Amino acid sequence: MKKGLLFYLFALLPLTCLAQQEDLAVMDSVAKADARILLGDTLTAADAKILSGDSLATADDSTSVVLRKKGRKKEKRDWNTWKPNPQRALWLALVIPGAGQIYNRKFWKLPIIYGGFMGCIYALTWNNMMYKDYSQAYLDIMDDDPATASYNKFLHLGRTITPDNEDRYKEIFRTRKDKYRRWRDMSFFVMLGVYAISVIDAYVDAELSVFDISKDLSLKVEPTIIPNHGGGSLLDSQSLGLSCKLNF
DSSP: OHHHHHHHHHHHHHHHHHHHHHHHHHHHHHHHHHHHHHHHHHHHHHHHHHHHHHHHHHHHHHHHHHHHHHHTOOOOOOTTTOOOOHHHHHHHHHHSTTHHHHHTTOGGGHHHHHHHHHHHHHHHHHHHHHHHHHHHHHHHHHSSOTTOOGGGGGSOTTOOOOTTTHHHHHHHHHHHHHHHHHHHHHHHHHHHHHHHHHHHHHHHHHHGGGSOOOSOOEEEEEEEEEEOTTOSSTTTTEEEEEEEEEEO
16 A cells, blocks of 8 residues: 555646646746836837937927027127227128128218219319310311311301411410310319329228227326436436326
């Protein structure tokens, strides 16, 4: 009987070991599955946090861009405290007449400058036209060709040129030709003078924009020691005097 029980126990021992191994394998698989599920949930939550963080970062970036754009809004310049640059005013006036005055915001000078230019251009054109007409009339009256008689348009109604008054008209045409040529050249130089004045005015106006024109005009008189280089001793080489200082 005892031998039969022992034999039965030894026969059941391998089956029990196999069952325990199968239970352990099932438990391991269940634990791995749970770990995978938990790991997936953790990754999903992390991804959600990252995505939410990215969205928040994107929102923050867009907000900062908007704030930067608003901060970059150009402030209105205070023209009462603005001071022009003399060098820039000089170059603008050299390139474009009147541009220096526009840069210095002295718009009331523009009619004077452009009026001077227009007057000089008109005088230059008119005098050049009259010079050409009288020059051609003088050439026609000096030659012997009767077909060239452009000088007749300068004669008064009913007047003609005869051998008696021909010399007088030759002198008149020569004098007027030289006069209009001189006036034409003078008009050109006056126009250059207007241009030079506009350039100088733009530069000086910009330079004097920083000049102190306050009402603090005061005269200070105080004693001072004046060196006397001709003296020999220490007392003779210095003199006591008064200094005047004028603030303006």
